[in-house]
Structures are given as structure tokens and as C-alpha cells.
Amino acid sequence: MSSYDSLKEALLRRIVSEIVLADSPGDVIKKWREYFNVTQMELANKLRISPSVISDYESGRRKSPGSSFVKKLTKALLEIDEQRGGTIIKQFSPIVKIGSxxxxxxxxxxxxISLEEISNETESDIVACRDLASKKVLGYTVVESLRAITTMSGFDFLQLFGTTTERVLVFVNTRTGRSPMVAVRVAPIKPASVLLYGIKQLDPVAVQLAEIERIPLMVTKLKSVEELIKKLRSL
Known part of the structure; x- marks a missing residue:
């Protein structure tokens, strides 16, 4: 399997998982359809169904689709993009590289788990988008900041999200927080929240980028990575 096929397969799995696990699958379907710049009519034609079916799913008027339909829908989005030259899929090709x-x-x-609960447990301050503190996430990924930012690829970036993008990306050993937030800013997929460990002096640009992207940004005061991971695992 080529690296492109591997990337496409990983992207397929991530999108399907995110839709199936979402509280509002229709909202996630709409998000990805619009991300791929595909109209309801184009998607319906590809799936050989009525556009009203897509509309009903996205609006919540129709019962949540099963995983089989979600997979077909996601494949249709990818195929439409490939027919256009794969512009969107290629956005996930190597940008930066992250080793395991x-x-x-x-x-x-x-x-x-709500971000407020995570903030309390990890002794973190929410420094951007505090109004989203009640937002709930489904998981977290702890990443060695410098190593990740200097070596990441789009394919590997997808692996950070486990089964869903509704998670907190935790960057450790970052002094100002600027580099992680720049990486998140240019990434094609965004986490639900970012938590920073090791901050010496928070860069205002990091906060500004978080506000622009509407990604709640947290900064922990814990003294060690081991303690941080222990706290996260207790949730």
C-alpha cells in the first residue's frame, strides 16, 4: 500500500469514528462535507440518494445513520475529492512528522469529560475560550512538544487523535506555547482543546491563536509530566 493510500485509509477511519461517536452525528457530517467543499446535491448524487436524506441527517430530523452508511458517505467524500485532484486529502500529506x-x-x-473537570484535576488555568469550559471531550493525547513539532507528518498527525478529534492535545516541555499553537493552527484537523505543560512565560500569540481557532487553551501548574499523566488517567 502506498503512503497516499495509507493516508487515505487513516483519514477514512478517523472521519467515520468521529461521526459515529459524536453526540450530534449530523453536525459532524456537515462539518466534513463542508470541509471537503462538497454540496449536499453532489454528495447525494454520488451516493445515489435524495439530497433530502443528507439534509435530514445534518439537521437531526432523521435518526443517526449507522456505521455502514457513514463509511459509504465518507468514502464518497474522499472519492469526490480525488476526482478533483485530491486537494483536500493532500492537505494531510507530510507537513511535519511525529514518531511514535x-x-x-x-x-x-x-x-x-468536561474541560472544566480536566482543568480542575490537572491544576490548569483556562487561558483562552473560557466560555467553552463546559465542553466535553472523549479522550486525550500527551505529546513531547519539540520532538513532535520538528518531525510531524499529516499521516502521523492523524494518529494523535485516536478514535476521535474530540480530545485534548497535551503538549509537554514547551516554554511559551507558541510553537504548539502554530502547529495546531496550520493543521487540517483541530483538537477540541490544547493543554500546555512546562510553560515558563506564556506567549500572547499562543492565546491569540487559540481564540481565533476557538480552541480552549489550558496551562497546567503541575510539577512533572508523570504527575500530569497520572492525573489524566484518573479521570
Missing amino acids: DSILDIREFAKP
Whole structure:
């Protein structure tokens, strides 16, 4: 399998998982359809169904689709993009590169956890988008910041998200937070939240980027990575 095919397969799995696990699958379907610049009519024609079916799913008027339909829908989005030259898919091709040794911990929660709960447990301050503190996430990934940012690829970036993008990306050993937020800013897929460890002096640009992207940004005061991971695992 070529690197392009591997990337496409990984992207397919991530999108399907995100839709199936979402509280509002229709919203996620709409998000990805619009991300791929595909109209409801184009998608319906590709699937050989009525555009009203797509509209009903996205609006929540129709019962959540099963995983089989979601997979067909996602494949249709990817195929439409390929017919256009694969512009969107190629956005996930190597941008930066992250080796497996850069991921220090990755877990899915047993149940959705609010950012406020995570903030309290990890002794973190929410420094951007505090109004989204009640937002719930489904997991977290702890990443060695410098190693990740200097070596990441689009394919590897997808692996940071486990089964869903509704998670907190935790960057450790970052002094100002600017580089991780720049990486998140240019990435084609965004996390639900970012948590920073090791901050010496928070760069205002990091906060500004978080506000622009509407990504709640947290900064922990914990003294060690081990303690941080232990706290996250207790949730």
C-alpha cells in the first residue's frame, strides 16, 4: 500500500469514528462535507440518494445513520475529492512528522469529560475560550512538544487523535506555547482543546491563536509530566 493510500485509509477511519461517536452525528457530517467543499446535491448524487436524506441527517430530523452508511458517505467524500485532484486529502500529506516515541500517552475516556473537570484535576488555568469550559471531550493525547513539532507528518498527525478529534492535545516541555499553537493552527484537523505543560512565560500569540481557532487553551501548574499523566488517567 502506498503512503497516499495509507493516508487515505487513516483519514477514512478517523472521519467515520468521529461521526459515529459524536453526540450530534449530523453536525459532524456537515462539518466534513463542508470541509471537503462538497454540496449536499453532489454528495447525494454520488451516493445515489435524495439530497433530502443528507439534509435530514445534518439537521437531526432523521435518526443517526449507522456505521455502514457513514463509511459509504465518507468514502464518497474522499472519492469526490480525488476526482478533483485530491486537494483536500493532500492537505494531510507530510507537513511535519511525529514518531511514535513522541506520543507519551493516549487514552479514551470511559465517558465524556468536561474541560472544566480536566482543568480542575490537572491544576490548569483556562487561558483562552473560557466560555467553552463546559465542553466535553472523549479522550486525550500527551505529546513531547519539540520532538513532535520538528518531525510531524499529516499521516502521523492523524494518529494523535485516536478514535476521535474530540480530545485534548497535551503538549509537554514547551516554554511559551507558541510553537504548539502554530502547529495546531496550520493543521487540517483541530483538537477540541490544547493543554500546555512546562510553560515558563506564556506567549500572547499562543492565546491569540487559540481564540481565533476557538480552541480552549489550558496551562497546567503541575510539577512533572508523570504527575500530569497520572492525573489524566484518573479521570
